[in-house]
Amino acid sequence: MFTDYAKITIKSGNGGNGAITFRREKYVAAGGPDGGDGGKGGDIYFIVDKDMNTLVDFRYKRKFNAQNGQDGEGSHRYGKSGEDLYVKVPQGTIVKDVETGRVVADLSKLGQVELIAPGGIGGKGNAHFATSTRQAPRFAQDGEKGIEKEVILELKLLADVGLLGFPNVGKSTFLSVVTSATPKIANYNFTTINPNLGVVKTEYGDSFVIADIPGIIEGASEGVGLGLQFLRHVERTRLLLHFVDVSDTAEKSPEESYYIINKELQKYSEKLAVKKQIIVATKSDLAQDNTNYEELEKIAKKENSKLFKISSATGEGVKELIQYVSQELKNLPKEELVQEEKIVYTLKERKDEFDITKEKGEYLVTGPAAERLMGRVNIQDRESMHYFHKQLIELGIDSKLKEMGVKQGDRVRILDWYFDWET
Numbered sequence: 001m002f003t004d005y006a007k008i009t010i011k012s013g014n015g016g017n018g019a020i021t022f023r024r025e026k027y028v029a030a031g032g033p034d035g036g037d038g039g040k041g042g043d044i045y046f047i048v049d050k051d052m053n054t055l056v057d058f059r060y061k062r063k064f065n066a067q068n069g070q071d072g073e074g075s076h077r078y079g080k081s082g083e084d085l086y087v088k089v090p091q092g093t094i095v096k097d098v099e100t101g102r103v104v105a106d107l108s109k110l111g112q113v114e115l116i117a118p119g120g121i122g123g124k125g126n127a128h129f130a131t132s133t134r135q136a137p138r139f140a141q142d143g144e145k146g147i148e149k150e151v152i153l154e155l156k157l158l159a160d161v162g163l164l165g166f167p168n169v170g171k172s173t174f175l176s177v178v179t180s181a182t183p184k185i186a187n188y189n190f191t192t193i194n195p196n197l198g199v200v201k202t203e204y205g206d207s208f209v210i211a212d213i214p215g216i217i218e219g220a221s222e223g224v225g226l227g228l229q230f231l232r233h234v235e236r237t238r239l240l241l242h243f244v245d246v247s248d249t250a251e252k253s254p255e256e257s258y259y260i261i262n263k264e265l266q267k268y269s270e271k272l273a274v275k276k277q278i279i280v281a282t283k284s285d286l287a288q289d290n291t292n293y294e295e296l297e298k299i300a301k302k303e304n305s306k307l308f309k310i311s312s313a314t315g316e317g318v319k320e321l322i323q324y325v326s327q328e329l330k331n332l333p334k335e336e337l338v339q340e341e342k343i344v345y346t347l348k349e350r351k352d353e354f355d356i357t358k359e360k361g362e363y364l365v366t367g368p369a370a371e372r373l374m375g376r377v378n379i380q381d382r383e384s385m386h387y388f389h390k391q392l393i394e395l396g397i398d399s400k401l402k403e404m405g406v407k408q409g410d411r412v413r414i415l416d417w418y419f420d421w422e423t
Contacts, residue, residue, distance in 0.1 A: 004155040006058035007098065013041025013066040013082035015120035015143025018128070021074030022136065033136060034076050035126040038143040039069030041119025042082035046105055048112045052090035055155050066117075069143055072125045082119055090155055092236065098150040116151075120144030129387065139377055139384035156236045159197060159211035160329055164265075165243030166257055170282040172196065173312040174243070175212040178322055206326045211237060235269065238332045239325065240277045246293045246309075247286035254281075254296040276332065278306045280321065285311040356400055363406055363421075365414040369395050374415050 016038025023034045044066050067082030089095075095105040095116065105114040123141030130137055163171040179198025196212040244257045252260075258279070266273035279300045281293050293309060300307035306324065310317035354367035373395065377388045392398040401412065401421070410421045 004055060006055045006062075006153040007150065008058055008062045008064060008153065009148065009150050010044050010087070010117055011063070011065045011148040012044045012085075012117040012146035013068045013119040014146050015039070015041045015122040016069035016071040016079035017142045018123035018125035018140035019072035019074060019077075020126045020138055020140045023075075033126040033130050034074055035140050036072035036074070036077040037079065037125050037128075038072045038122030038141075039079035039081040040122050041069045041143065041146045042066030043084045043115055043119045044117040045084060045086045046089055046093075046095060046107060046114050046116050047086050048091050048093070048107050048110055049088035050091070050110050052088060054090060055093070055153055058153060066119055066146065068146075069119065069122050071143075072122070072140075076125070076127060079122060081122075084119075086113075087116075089153060092156050094154045094156060096152040096154065098152055104151060117147040117149060120146045134383045134386075137383055137387075138380075139387065142372070144372070159237050160208040161210045161239050161241060161325060162237035163210065163212045163243060164240050164261055164277070165282075166245075166252065166261065168251075169243045169245040169257070170312055171212045171243050174280075174282070174310070174318070175210060177312045177315070177318060179210060200322060200326075202322060202326045204326070208326065208329050210241075235272055237275070239328055240275055241280050241321075241325070242277045242305075243280045243282050244296055245283050246281040246296060247283035248288050248292075249286060250283075250292060254292050254299060258296070258299050276328070277303075278308065278321075278325065278328070279303075281307065281309045283311065283313075284309050284316060285314050354395065354397060354400075356397070356404060358404060361411065363401060363404065363410060363412045365397060365401075365412065369397070370414050374417060379417065 018038050019035035021033070021035045023032055044064065064085060064087055066085040069082045070079035072079045089107055091108065091110055093107045094103060095107070095114075096102065097104055104116055107114060121144045123143045126137045126140045128141075129139065163175070165171050175196060175198050178200050198210050198212070199207055200210055201207045242258065242261070244254050245251070246254060250257075262273065265275075279296065281296050284293065287293065297307060299305075308317050308321045308324070310321055312318065354365060354369040357364050357366075373388070373391050377384050379385060379388075406412065406421050408421060412419055412421050
């Protein structure tokens with residue numbers, strides 16, 4: 001089964017906590033602080049794997065966690081960093097943030113590796129907080145939490161040429177004739193339920209990739225039929241061959257066939273709608289007269305599109321079409337396919353974030369900055385509390401509380417810790 005869409009959760013490793021320890025040696029009267037730092041949490045990378053063709057593996061495993069960093073220890077021993085996690089995906093995978101819909105990574109090249117979620121930094125041990133006036137700090141930093149995100153994986157086939165057209169217009173037969181691909185062929189709708197790829201090699205040594213993609217019907221841009229699955233793959237092609245059945249048994253007129261599908265392309269993406277198309281009149285060997293072909297000629301002239309008349313069964317016009325496509329591709333450079341602004345998850349941008357709200361006379365401080373601060377405070381230690389008050393000023397929490405009207409004796413809560421405000 002071809003799978004081109006998956007939703008997974010990724011979680012980079014937490015940083016290890018810094019240690020609160022003191023040097024204890026024989027004959028040393030007063031050993032100083034020697035708590036080591038915590039190890040860094042593991043990063044999460046996405047890597048293109050040449051042996052993967054679908055996203056089917058992500059149907060069975062949906063959570064990916066990198067390893068946490070280890071806590072620091074005494075004697076300045078640092079904690080071990082967590083192992084990085086490499087998530088393998090097929091070539092052509094787009095990674096999107098579920099919450100914003102923005103692109104995180106476009107994995108279009110073989111061997112490409114992208115850092116998606118960095119691990120948390122390890123917390124500093126108490127040895128870092130010793131000063132001339134604070135010689136025995138009984139506090140250390142907790143490790144930074146990793147990033148947890150829900151992301152969407154979309155696989156978009158990497159083909160130079162896409163075959164457009166309603167079901168059963170001869171696309172699969174054409175692909176089997178001009179390439180070594182062996183798509184399923186039969187006389188009923190939606191024979192092709194999975195995109196088929198084939199490599200065309202011309203007599204001049206040129207080559208290009210054709211994708212025979214599931215046929216669409218009216219309403220495809222809203223997900224009717226195979227809908228969006230089809231349109232997702234067409235997005236990545238450079239040139240479109242629009243197949244129109246001109247045989248006597250055609251279910252729709254050439255005008256209906258041509259304009260219904262182009263209307264769906266326009267609804268889905270304006271960029272897709274203006275992509276270069278070559279109109280291909282198929283099954284010409286089954287036409288008793290030229291009525292349908294002549295109607296298609298008028299459309300091609302009106303749309304200023306090149307028109308080819310072919311029969312995959314007899315070979316009529318196939319060679320000429322392939323030669324023309326090969327030449328056209330030389331004039332169509334490969335473009336940047338991802339239009340959205342790429343984002344990279346980072347912990348640094350959250351460093352000083354906090355929020356203060358007032359509820360029932362109580363001031364509540366939340367956010368990453370508050371979490372970090374309380375993770376390095378020992379409320380039982382006088383020096384640690386001095387450090388705590390200093391950090392309230394440096395982070396701007398002190399001034400923000402005053403701006404909101406905090407007064408002597410007001411209750412302030414930072415996460416799960418309560419204290420009365422003193423001016």
